[in-house]
Amino acid sequence: MNSFGRNFRITSFGESHGTGIGVVIDGCPPGLELDEQDIQPFLDRRRPGTSPLTSPRQEQDRVEILSGIFEGRTTGAPVALLVRNQDQLPKDYEELREKFRPGHADFTYLEKYGVRDHRGGGRSSGRETIGRVAAGAVAVKYLSAYGISVTGKILAVHGKTDTDQIQREILLAKGADDSVGGIVEITARGCPAGLGDPVFGKMDALIAGAMMGIGAVKGVEIGDGFAVAGMFGSDNNDQMTKDGFVSNHAGGILGGISSGQDIIVRIAVKPTPSIAKAQQTRDIYGNIVEISVKGRHDPCIVPRIVPVAEAMLALVLVDCMLEQTKYHT
């Protein structure tokens, strides 16, 4: 399933070492001013090779708008975006043709499809998120016209919360041919009350699905999240005043519908599974083998996941906004 959303519906395609990565947005409202410069900065933020903390893979990741724009504005037709791949070193991946990388989708893709594009993870590569970020940039543009912003930040990496300590943890892991995980928090501000659909289309359900669908994410929480398990109802309930709420334990969503407060989401990001440190695994013939994953990998994917998580939250919000227009008749 390579589509996401009901109203602002995106369809993603492309592999790490194929021609490129793209996304089609179906349902983008007409009249939105849009050009490549609205999208490129978001792709630049997720791009590797920009600091010693990330993969040295050099990709320009230039976006091309293929359709849906006329005289600088969207027309209501699908907006297709394409980023061509450039810096491919498939020889780095020849070993992976036969070995399953621990923590990766190599084994499960082969179980599912009976065939596998081993080059850089193929479709399971982190480059797949280019489509999300490009579409998310269009969503952000739409939201900004309604005064809604979405911003993510790193809360912790390997248990550390201070920026300098985080940087040290990442470099230490890199030096040890290892990797580390962390936590990202994404906040949407300015979202009106009343968005989201009861029962199976709850906004928090959509957000949870959106976030857990990002590779490497293993946990999602809204508002107080797992901390609610230790609370009294009288502490967890957000009491009300004339003007709104006195607290925001709920994280901006009640009964699956936005309350008008900030929407607060946290995600747990696992350590990059690709590490140079030797690990034991299987090959496709069933032999036990050792693997040391070469190539240019991030010792910590947390910083680069921030724009991806922002994009997914923005996509959910736009989708809910368009859904809600049905009740304005």
Next chain:
Amino acid sequence: MNSFGRNFRITSFGESHGTGIGVVIDGCPPGLELDEQDIQPFLDRRRPGTSPLTSPRQEQDRVEILSGIFEGRTTGAPVALLVRNQDQLPKDYEELREKFRPGHADFTYLEKYGVRDHRGGGRSSGRETIGRVAAGAVAVKYLSAYGISVTGKILAVHGKTDTDQIQREILLAKGADDSVGGIVEITARGCPAGLGDPVFGKMDALIAGAMMGIGAVKGVEIGDGFAVAGMFGSDNNDQMTKDGFVSNHAGGILGGISSGQDIIVRIAVKPTPSIAKAQQTRDIYGNIVEISVKGRHDPCIVPRIVPVAEAMLALVLVDCMLEQTKYHT
């Protein structure tokens, strides 16, 4: 959005104080033996009034199969299930016509729809989960033919993990007109490798959406979950042997696709928002008022959420199994 699933697709209807609660299952494969006795025990497990720890509301919650069965087996036609409501005391709810209960969907439903069925929460009531549990029972029956089981258990309530302590915490909260939250873990055993869809249909994304869509759930994690944020890649990766994996940090899902290991999910459940303890809130006219939520409420919803969470996981698994048949051509 009152439907869930792509292949084993359920559509839920009904309110707490209306005629009843029902669910239609579209896509149930033909030939499955099914009668009310396959479903009733699951409804009995979620039923209130069975212990001092739960709401004293007395509901028999008898399920009636309205369609889809012929000579004791499913035919491929939709299976409709109906549970009529019985024990309704709408006068308990008269105060709620004008006051927003803290921690409830009262305010947000009114913002969304401009109208609200205040009787017992209407569609946002916990009784809505009857449809999930009834449909989940059919899913469980289907899974059992493939040797797949789904079981949930309480991990903690209000920070306590021991059964006696948990019971005491709940009764203490009840005595204080308050409520407590907790954590539930659900495990699927026997699930084959290869289920789940890459990118936006990842099995963990579907599970996260399914779980977060249960009222009162504020967090979801798979496998090591939030703990991955503090781990090294070399510890988090599940290395492989000839016969499978040496550990299960991933919780049975890699790249969104099942690995054949146990699927392990944990959810955080907030304290029941309906408490008798006085709280400050707003009424629909904008006045600040005090509210003490009367009626028969659970001081802790955690035990009754267990069968609901099992149902949602079973529904996701059946849906993924039917999806996967496309690749068997």
Next chain:
Amino acid sequence: MNSFGRNFRITSFGESHGTGIGVVIDGCPPGLELDEQDIQPFLDRRRPGTSPLTSPRQEQDRVEILSGIFEGRTTGAPVALLVRNQDQLPKDYEELREKFRPGHADFTYLEKYGVRDHRGGGRSSGRETIGRVAAGAVAVKYLSAYGISVTGKILAVHGKTDTDQIQREILLAKGADDSVGGIVEITARGCPAGLGDPVFGKMDALIAGAMMGIGAVKGVEIGDGFAVAGMFGSDNNDQMTKDGFVSNHAGGILGGISSGQDIIVRIAVKPTPSIAKAQQTRDIYGNIVEISVKGRHDPCIVPRIVPVAEAMLALVLVDCMLEQTKYHT
């Protein structure tokens, strides 16, 4: 697939000789006044046993609203409707357990599902249309608030267009243990311009799918329909004036989007396949056998299809109206 529509989404269930027939409407906007009296007249129109021209099967077909209404108005929650079956004579159908009726779905259902509810056609019975008509009545109620009407009429039966001749043709066929087909025209008036979605969601595509999905319909045309095949462009094009169009060859839809003119649809309805006249067929063991379909069947289904076709057109229109609200932001 027992669901229809994207925004005003109905899910149908039930068999001819099961407990009953029902439908769930998901996406009905809140605030619509609705009770059983809005729906019953439509069911009465499609009900058999009302004239010598139709089946003598006696069914009251009383509709019960199971959910979604509060104080006389819709709330935005799913509206579930149920009609219980009454007049079942399953012994009439014992012969059909083993024989495939010509022109029926008996053979194809068995090929598809490997199992078949032979009693009155089970799910493939004309009684399935009760769900469509009940949901369509709610759609009609919604449309009427916007000044939109949907009306169907018989254009021809067995080649005759005059009412007396039509009646005679039907009685002649009945007397000969045979049946006849005909043509129905459905017109929507008052529909605003701009409804329908380009490419695959064209309003005429939705209408064609909706109509051809009614059992017994073998052809659908919009506006001039098949007659366009013999026309010049200069005759077929609807030229425009200041106030609109000078003709309506297009049948109210241009490029899949409504033009504001009357929407005109015609459908071809085949002769009822259930006839008492002896026919040759196969049984489930592969033997050639003779069959004379007993039971109480309509010698001409055309009159009873009129409210069904109206319902389907009304459902498409409401769905497109709700879809269009997304462009009003």
Next chain:
Amino acid sequence: MNSFGRNFRITSFGESHGTGIGVVIDGCPPGLELDEQDIQPFLDRRRPGTSPLTSPRQEQDRVEILSGIFEGRTTGAPVALLVRNQDQLPKDYEELREKFRPGHADFTYLEKYGVRDHRGGGRSSGRETIGRVAAGAVAVKYLSAYGISVTGKILAVHGKTDTDQIQREILLAKGADDSVGGIVEITARGCPAGLGDPVFGKMDALIAGAMMGIGAVKGVEIGDGFAVAGMFGSDNNDQMTKDGFVSNHAGGILGGISSGQDIIVRIAVKPTPSIAKAQQTRDIYGNIVEISVKGRHDPCIVPRIVPVAEAMLALVLVDCMLEQTKYHT
């Protein structure tokens, strides 16, 4: 709505005078051998400029596969196909910025979206069918592995059925600055029994929606189609023998499910609305104006619709085949 299909799901994008036209296929089974040469011949068949009967617009319409192929086979990942536009003469269209062409979607698009890409019809251009034909070619390739073929042919143009007469009619219309319509028949051979879904997913309903969604199609019929309106049941029913059916009035579909016989579909195609002959219309300011549609248009679109209709039927068949695998568990 720019997506079509549930299992073999295509998403189309692109405008007549934009960068290009493309399509993404989501759900193409893995292991299918596929390269550009499987697709190009189908695009060549729909291409203009190949005879005096069609538009002289010169487009090479070279297809590029952007994703989803690894070592010559599909992987289960989305297959994205792109055809770049070349022969654009936007000045031809400057007049259309302000005038609504009769018989076109100009007026209705503007009513829907409030904005319009007037260049060659933008998204409502016949060039949109490139996406359908390209995706259809992949569907045809898949079907051929199962011994299923889909072939279309012209039955009539402007009332003539003989090839020479048809050619003369088209050239006559062209000489008169006018255009003519016709009828196309599409037949699928080798389709197994049991495909299609009851009620709203009937195979004939899907086919009708697919065909009526092609621009210029105003009628669809299956098997005997509109002729059934004049028949007796005893003539229309297809009686059975040990080996199958003795006739095929049904057109290969009973109760919405394939019977194993040939699937026979006919469509009515309207005369090309773009004609040089002067017509009366409105401009966007409400003035009555005369229009003579310049540019390079087909005097008869019937020949070029044949491969488009084949593509749509092939897409429906593959979709139903993949749906049916769910019942093979």
